[in-house]
Structure formats: C-alpha cells, structure tokens
Amino acid sequence: MQATDKTLVRIRDLHFSRGHSKIFNGIDIDIPKGKITAIMGPSGTGKTTLLKLIGGQLKPQQGTIYFHGENIPTMKTKKLYEVRKKMGMLFQSGALLTDMSVFDNIAFPLREHTELPEVMIRDLVLMKLQAVGLRGARHLNPSQLSGGMARRVAFARAIALDPEMVMFDEPFTGQDPISMGVLVQLIRSMNEALELTSVIVSHDIEETMAIADKVYVISQGKIVGHGSPEEMSQSNSPWISQFVHGEADGPVPFHYQASSFKDDIFSGEYVD
Amino acid sequence: MFDWFAQIGKSAIDFWARLGGEVLLFLQTVMAFSKIIFRPGLIIQQLFSIGVRSMLIIIVSGFFVGMVLGLQGYNTLIDFGAEESLGVMVALSLVRELGPVVTALLFAGRAGSALTAEIGLMKATEQLSGLEMMAVNPVERILAPRLFAGIISMPLLAAMFSAVGVFGGYLVGVDLLGVDTGAYWSQMQARVDFDQDIVQGVIKSVVFGVVTTWIAVYEGYTCLPTSEGVSRSTTRTVVYSALAVLGLDFLLTALML
Ligand SMILES: Nc1ncnc2c1ncn2[C@@H]1O[C@H](COP(=O)(O)OP(=O)(O)O)[C@@H](O)[C@H]1O
Ligand SMILES: [Mg+2]
Numbered sequence: 001m002q003a004t005d006k007t008l009v010r011i012r013d014l015h016f017s018r019g020h021s022k023i024f025n026g027i028d029i030d031i032p033k034g035k036i037t038a039i040m041g042p043s044g045t046g047k048t049t050l051l052k053l054i055g056g057q058l059k060p061q062q063g064t065i066y067f068h069g070e071n072i073p074t075m076k077t078k079k080l081y082e083v084r085k086k087m088g089m090l091f092q093s094g095a096l097l098t099d100m101s102v103f104d105n106i107a108f109p110l111r112e113h114t115e116l117p118e119v120m121i122r123d124l125v126l127m128k129l130q131a132v133g134l135r136g137a138r139h140l141n142p143s144q145l146s147g148g149m150a151r152r153v154a155f156a157r158a159i160a161l162d163p164e165m166v167m168f169d170e171p172f173t174g175q176d177p178i179s180m181g182v183l184v185q186l187i188r189s190m191n192e193a194l195e196l197t198s199v200i201v202s203h204d205i206e207e208t209m210a211i212a213d214k215v216y217v218i219s220q221g222k223i224v225g226h227g228s229p230e231e232m233s234q235s236n237s238p239w240i241s242q243f244v245h246g247e248a249d250g251p252v253p254f255h256y257q258a259s260s261f262k263d264d265i266f267s268g269e270y271v272d
Numbered sequence: 273m274f275d276w277f278a279q280i281g282k283s284a285i286d287f288w289a290r291l292g293g294e295v296l297l298f299l300q301t302v303m304a305f306s307k308i309i310f311r312p313g314l315i316i317q318q319l320f321s322i323g324v325r326s327m328l329i330i331i332v333s334g335f336f337v338g339m340v341l342g343l344q345g346y347n348t349l350i351d352f353g354a355e356e357s358l359g360v361m362v363a364l365s366l367v368r369e370l371g372p373v374v375t376a377l378l379f380a381g382r383a384g385s386a387l388t389a390e391i392g393l394m395k396a397t398e399q400l401s402g403l404e405m406m407a408v409n410p411v412e413r414i415l416a417p418r419l420f421a422g423i424i425s426m427p428l429l430a431a432m433f434s435a436v437g438v439f440g441g442y443l444v445g446v447d448l449l450g451v452d453t454g455a456y457w458s459q460m461q462a463r464v465d466f467d468q469d470i471v472q473g474v475i476k477s478v479v480f481g482v483v484t485t486w487i488a489v490y491e492g493y494t495c496l497p498t499s500e501g502v503s504r505s506t507t508r509t510v511v512y513s514a515l516a517v518l519g520l521d522f523l524l525t526a527l528m529l
Pocket of ligand 2: 047048049092169170
C-alpha cells in the first residue's frame with residue numbers, strides 16, 4: 001500500500017484488544033500531512049491506546065499503520081526508534097522528567113540524539129521556550145509548574161527535534177479557560193509556523209472542533225463518523241450527534257450494563 | 273475436563289513466558305552497560321543517590337554491630353581465656369557474614385525501596401513512555417545506570433560496614449573491657465586470610481548487589497502504574513530482597529566453605 005503525498009499516517013483495519021476486551025475492531029484512519037486531525041470519543045474508548053499504537057509502543061493484533069509508507073507494527077526496534085524522532089508526543093500529564101529543570105527537559109532530546117555543543121543547545125532550547133512563552137520559566141522544576149504550563153513545556157520538548165508530526169493526548173482536559181485558550185492558539189499557530197502534522201485526541205468538543213481540519217469520532221471500537229468539523233456538527237447519525245451535542249443518553253447508554261432495575265430491586269440480594 | 277487441562281497449560285505457558293521476559297530484560301539491561309560506560313555522568317549521578325546516600329545508615333549500623341560483637345565476643349571468649357582473639361572473631365564475623373548480609377538488607381531498605389518508588393513513579397506519570405516516544409530507551413537510560421551503580425556500591429558499602437564494625441569492636445573490647453591492643457590487631461592481621469575471607473566476602477556482596485538492585489529496578493519497571501501499584505512494588509522489593517539475600521547467603525557459604 002502506497003501512502004499518497006498528502007497522507008502521513010494511514011491506518012487500515014486495525015484490531016487491538018487487551019485481554020478479553022476488544023478496544024479497536026477494525027478502524028481505518030488517514031492523517032493528512034500538515035493538517036490538524038482530531039480523534040474524538042468518550043473516555044475509555046482507546047484514544048490514548050491509539051496514539052501508543054501509532055508510536056509503536058503497543059502492537060496491534062491485526063492491521064497496518066503506515067507512517068511515510070512504512071508499517072510501524074512490523075518495524076525492528078532500531079528503525080522504530082529512528083521513526084520516533086520524527087514524531088513528538090504530548091502525554092496527558094506532560095510526562096516531564098521530574099528530576100530536572102524545565103530547561104534540561106527540553107534540552108534532553110537534543111542531548112540524547114545530537115552531538116550539538118552546549119551553546120547551540122542553549123539557543124535551541126531558548127527558541128522553543130520563547131515559542132511557548134515560557135522562556136522566563138526555564139529554571140523552574142516541573143513540580144513548580146501549573147498544569148497548563150507543564151503542557152506548554154511538554155510541547156516545547158516535543159518539538160525540540162523538529163518532528164514532522166506531534167500527537168496531543170487530551171491537551172485541553174482540566175485546563176482553566178485562559179490556559180485552554182493559550183493551548184488552542186498555540187497548537188494552531190505552531191501547526192502553521194512549523195508545517196506540523198498535528199493529531200489531537202480529545203473529548204473537549206468545542207475547542208477541538210474549533211481548530212481541527214478533520215475529525216474522526218470513535219465509539220466502541222469503531223469509527224462512527226469522520227469529516228470536517230462542520231460536517232460533523234450537522235451530522236444526523238445518532239452516535240455523532242450524541243457525542244457532538246453532549247447528550248446524556250443515546251447509543252452510548254447512560255446506564256452501565258446491568259439487569260433490569262425491577263429484577264434487581266426485587267431479587268433480595270444484599271451484596272452482589 | 274479439557275478446560276482444566278487448558279488452564280494448567282495456560283498457567284505453565286504464562287509462567288515460562290514471564291520468566292523468559294524477566295531474563296530477557298535482565299540481559300538487555302546488562303548489555304546496555306557497554307553503552308553507559310561511555311557516559312560516566314549518568315553512573316556518577318546514580319552512585320551518588322544509591323551509594324553515597326546509603327553511607328550514613330551503613331556506617332552507623334556497622335558501628336553498633338561491631339560494638340555488640342565486641343561485647344558478646346568478649347563475654348564468650350573470656351570463659352576460655354581467649355579474649356586475645358577478640359579481634360579475629362569480630363573481623364571474621366564481619367568480613368565473611370555480617371558485612372555483606374546486613375549491608376545488603378539495609379541497602380534493600382534504604383536504596384532498593386527508593387529505586388522502586390522512583391522508577392514506579394516515573395512509570396505512573398508516563399515518564400517512561402515519554403522517554404520511549406522521545407526515542408530514548410528507558411532500559412538503557414534508566415535501568416542500566418542504576419543497576420550498574422548498585423553493583424559497584426554494594427561491595428564498597430559492605431567494606432565500610434566491616435571497617436567501621438572492626439573499629440566499634442575495638443572501642444568496646446580494647447578501650448572499655450581491656451583487651452590488649454596489640455593482640456586485637458596482630459591476631460586479626462595474622463588470621464584473616466585474603467583469599468579465604470576477604471574475597472569470599474566481596475563475592476557475596478557483589479552477588480547481593482546484583483540481586484537486590486535488580487529486584488528493586490525490576491519491581492519499579494513492572495509495577496502497576498498507579499499509586500497503589502507503586503506502594504505494593506516497594507514493599508515487595510524489600511521483602512523479596514531480604515529473602516533472596518538470606519537464602520543466597522546460605523547457598524554461597526555452603527559453596528565456598
Ligand atoms: N495498561 C493498561 N492495562 C490494561 N488495560 C488498559 C491499560 N491502559 C488502558 N486500558 C484500558 O483500555 C481502554 C482504553 O484506554 P485508553 O486508551 O486510555 O482510553 P481513552 O484515552 O480513550 O480514555 C480502557 O478501557 C482502559 O481501561
Ligand atoms: Mg486517555
């Protein structure tokens with residue numbers, strides 16, 4: 001299968017399960033180059049898992065994930081590590097190394113992977129920090145950062161090696177309105193300035209829809225819809241409409257699977 | 273019926289698969305030594321946090337253990353009029369047994385538990401995944417320098433324990449109870465054998481260094497990435513290390529005597 005010029009990541013017929021629970025049941029996703037692709041779905045649908053599959057940290061039971069026309073699941077470890085240098089990933093928690101300063105965190109990938117002299121590393125790190133507006137915070141420790149700042153530092157670290165693609169895991173979750181706005185704007189502007197391919201995994205509909213070029217909605221192991229944000233918000237598929245409009249009950253039921261309420265009430269069991 | 277067979281088969285396969293995984297991880301870590309040798313900064317940092325930070329507890333404990341040996345030894349030896357041999361007795365007990373064993377037990381409690389908690393927390397806060405995604409292998413960058421530093425630290429700590437213990441025995445035996453200074457030192461010098469005693473002690477503590485540090489590192493690396501998982505793994509590190517050290521001590525003693 002050949003990746004066309006415009007598709008950076010091409011996922012086909014992806015199956016993944018953990019123990020007995022099936023997390024993906026044959027999904028197809030195309031991530032276009034230079035665009036912002038959002039992958040949305042309720043918590044626990046496997047969004048983080050999907051990013052780890054793309055990063056090669058997990059192996060699918062079936063299916064292919066082409067990055068630049070090369071299949072990630074069948075790559076040798078060495079090759080995989082090479083490919084990962086072209087991907088940046090922002091974990092939900094930031095995943096900053098807690099035993100070093102903000103500066104050293106961003107310098108870390110440069111020091112590990114390049115032979116650059118310290119003076120140049122310093123310049124590069126300050127450039128990245130300037131881009132996320134935290135040049136003044138370089139001496140702080142990760143524990144002294146607010147959640148939003150930690151994500152910005154993680155963003156600066158993710159772009160330290162000038163990757164082609166950055167994956168964001170729930171970048172907006174748990175942010176106050178101001179840092180939410182900062183992050184939204186930062187992702188959008190960096191995407192343009194650095195010609196990044198961005199993948200945002202999120203359940204914050206409004207913010208994500210506002211900056212995404214393309215949206216996929218996952219539910220119960222399947223892609224239930226994809227298209228531009230406008231197409232999604234006008235969709236009349238019950239799955240998408242429930243998710244996009246945040247309705248409590250619908251195809252994704254409000255109640256966790258259980259026997260009927262009446263049977264339960266009258267069964268007379270004290271504990272189950 | 274078949275379910276039952278299948279279940280047994282599955283447990284057996286799982287067991288061997290897990291064991292294989294453990295051995296493989298250990299080998300990968302040891303192989304990574306060849307790379308981190310060229311990054312002394314990483315090792316020195318770990319020698320500091322694993323070795324230097326354990327020194328205080330080792331020295332204080334060694335001192336007390338030595339003093340107790342002095343007291344108990346004197347009381348027993350004097351019945352046979354052999355209190356002149358106190359120095360040999362203290363030195364041999366420390367160098368051959370108590371030095372390596374007690375040091376390893378204290379090391380597991382002080383450094384081992386800290387290692388497990390540190391690595392476990394790195395896992396729980398996605399720092400290890402983060403390293404992988406930055407194309408940095410956590411086995412090389414995190415596990416290998418720690419294991420290496422632990423293996424180097426243990427014999428050095430055990431040597432300190434024994435040295436301080438000999439001094440503690442001297443304080444009690446000679447200064448307090450009046451054993452002859454010359455006898456304390458000269459008998460020790462004459463009867464503690466390098467090949468037999470010192471080398472055996474060093475071999476033991478190197479083995480304990482490998483085992484306790486590996487248990488600590490492994491428990492951290494494979495813990496459940498939750499706060500409960502980290503705390504359980506930390507406890508396991510101390511328990512497994514203690515059992516392994518005491519069991520191996522018997523085995524090594526039996527083999528080397
Ligand atoms: N390390 C793990 N071991 C076992 N199950 C896991 C693990 N990580 C996630 N899961 C399960 O996989 C499913 C998908 O998880 P995840 O990808 O984190 O979902 P999302 O990011 O969409 O909230 C969840 O049901 C979760 O319980
Ligand atoms: Mg998630």
